[in-house]
Amino acid sequence: MSDTPATRHTPRVFSGVQPTGNLTLGNYLGAVRNFVALQEDDTFERLYCVVDMHAITQPFKPAELKTAIYEVAAAFIAAGLDPEKSILFNQSRVTAHAELGWIFNCVARMGWLNRMTQFKEKAGKNKENASVGLYAYPNLMAADILAYRATHVPVGEDQKQHLELTRDIAQKFNSDFNAPDFFPLCEPLIPAESARIMSLRDGTAKMSKSDPSDNSRINLSDTADVIAQKIRKAKTDPEPLPGEAAGLADRPEARNLVGIFAALLGSTPDDVLKDFGGKGFGDFKPALAELTVEKIAPIGNEMRRLTAEPDHIDAILMAGAERAARIARPIMADVYETLGLTGGGSAGW
Ligand code: AMP
Ligand code: TRP
Numbered sequence: 001m002s003d004t005p006a007t008r009h010t011p012r013v014f015s016g017v018q019p020t021g022n023l024t025l026g027n028y029l030g031a032v033r034n035f036v037a038l039q040e041d042d043t044f045e046r047l048y049c050v051v052d053m054h055a056i057t058q059p060f061k062p063a064e065l066k067t068a069i070y071e072v073a074a075a076f077i078a079a080g081l082d083p084e085k086s087i088l089f090n091q092s093r094v095t096a097h098a099e100l101g102w103i104f105n106c107v108a109r110m111g112w113l114n115r116m117t118q119f120k121e122k123a124g125k126n127k128e129n130a131s132v133g134l135y136a137y138p139n140l141m142a143a144d145i146l147a148y149r150a151t152h153v154p155v156g157e158d159q160k161q162h163l164e165l166t167r168d169i170a171q172k173f174n175s176d177f178n179a180p181d182f183f184p185l186c187e188p189l190i191p192a193e194s195a196r197i198m199s200l201r202d203g204t205a206k207m208s209k210s211d212p213s214d215n216s217r218i219n220l221s222d223t224a225d226v227i228a229q230k231i232r233k234a235k236t237d238p239e240p241l242p243g244e245a246a247g248l249a250d251r252p253e254a255r256n257l258v259g260i261f262a263a264l265l266g267s268t269p270d271d272v273l274k275d276f277g278g279k280g281f282g283d284f285k286p287a288l289a290e291l292t293v294e295k296i297a298p299i300g301n302e303m304r305r306l307t308a309e310p311d312h313i314d315a316i317l318m319a320g321a322e323r324a325a326r327i328a329r330p331i332m333a334d335v336y337e338t339l340g341l342t343g344g345g346s347a348g349w
Pocket of ligand 2: 014015016017018051054140141142144145153154155159162
C-alpha cells in the first residue's frame with residue numbers, strides 16, 4: 001500500500017482483444033492500429049493481451065480456441081506490434097487476471113453490472129441462460145487492466161462503459177480499503193475517426209466478428225479480391241456524396257464508408273469529401289476498395305505466414321506472459337495484503 005500522490009503510477013498501456021473469430025477492419029481501426037501507434041511513445045510500458053478467459057463466457061469450441069488465440073496474436077504482430085517493444089501474451093497464462101477478477105466480483109455492485117449494455121446485447125432475450133461469466137465479464141476486464149495498474153487503455157468506443165466501470169471499481173477499492181491511489185483511474189484512448197466502424201450491410205450496426213453475414217465485415221485475413229468484392233457489394237444509397245461531412249448525418253452507410261476512407265488515410269471525412277463531394281458511389285467505391293486493399297491485404301498475407309508457425313507464436317506469447325506476470329506479482333501481493341488475506345505471495349508463485 002502507498003500514500004504517495006496520484007502521479008506515482010508508471011504510465012502503462014493495457015488492452016485486450018478476444019479470440020472469438022477473425023479480427024475485422026473495426027478491430028484494426030478502432031483498436032489495434034492505435035496499439036501500434038503507441039509503440040512509438042516511450043513514455044509508456046505496453047501490454048497487449050489475447051483475452052482468452054473472456055472468450056469462454058459464451059459458447060465456444062475447445063478444439064478451435066487455441067487456433068483463434070494464435071490468430072489474434074498473429075494479427076497483432078502482422079499489424080506491426082513488436083514483441084520486444086510491447087508485451088504480447090494470452091490472459092489465461094497469467095493467473096493474476098482470474099484472481100483479481102474474483103476479488104472485483106466482491107467489489108463491484110450488482111446494480112453497476114445491471115447497467116452494462118454489452119451484456120444485454122450479448123445475452124439477448126434469453127438472459128436466464130447466459131453464463132454468470134458473461135455477466136461478470138466487466139469485472140474480469142477491470143482486473144486485466146488493474147492487475148498491471150495500467151493508466152491508459154486504447155479501445156473502440158463500445159468499450160467506454162466498461163472502462164467507466166473499471167474506474168468505479170478502482171475508486172471503490174481505494175476508498176473501501178482506505179488505500180488512496182492504490183489503483184489508478186485509467187484513461188480510455190479512443191481514436192477520433194474510427195471509434196465505431198459499422199457493418200457494410202447496415203450502417204446502424206457495429207461491424208462485428210460475430211455478425212452471421214461475412215459480407216458485413218472486412219476480415220484482416222481477407223484476400224485482396226475478397227476485400228474488393230465486399231466493398232463493391234457494400235450497401236449504399238442512391239444520392240451522390242455531399243461536399244461536407246454534415247451532409248452525411250442521415251446517411252449511415254455513406255457516413256460509414258467515408259469514415260473508413262478517412263480513417264485508413266489518416267485524414268478526416270471533410271477532407272475526403274473535398275475530393276469526392278458530388279461524385280457517386282461508382283467513383284467512390286473503387287477508390288475505397290483500392291485503399292483498403294493497399295492497407296489491409298498485406299496484414300492478411302503476413303498473418304497467413306505467421307499462423308503457419310504456431311510454435312513460434314506460442315513461444316512469443318509464453319515469453320510475454322512471463323514478463324507480464326513479473327509486473328502483476330508484486331501488485332497482487334499488495335492486493336492480498338491490503339485485503340487482509342494472508343498476503344505476501346501465494347504458494348503457486
Ligand atoms: P473485441 O473484438 O470485442 O474483443 O474488440 C477488440 C477491440 O476492438 C476493442 O477495443 C473494441 O472496442 C474494438 N472494436 C471492435 N469492433 C469495433 C468496431 N466496429 N469499430 C471500432 N472498434 C471496434
Ligand atoms: N471487452 C473487450 C472487448 O470486447 C476486450 C477486453 C477484455 C479488453 N479485457 C480488456 C479491452 C482490457 C481493454 C482492456 O472488446
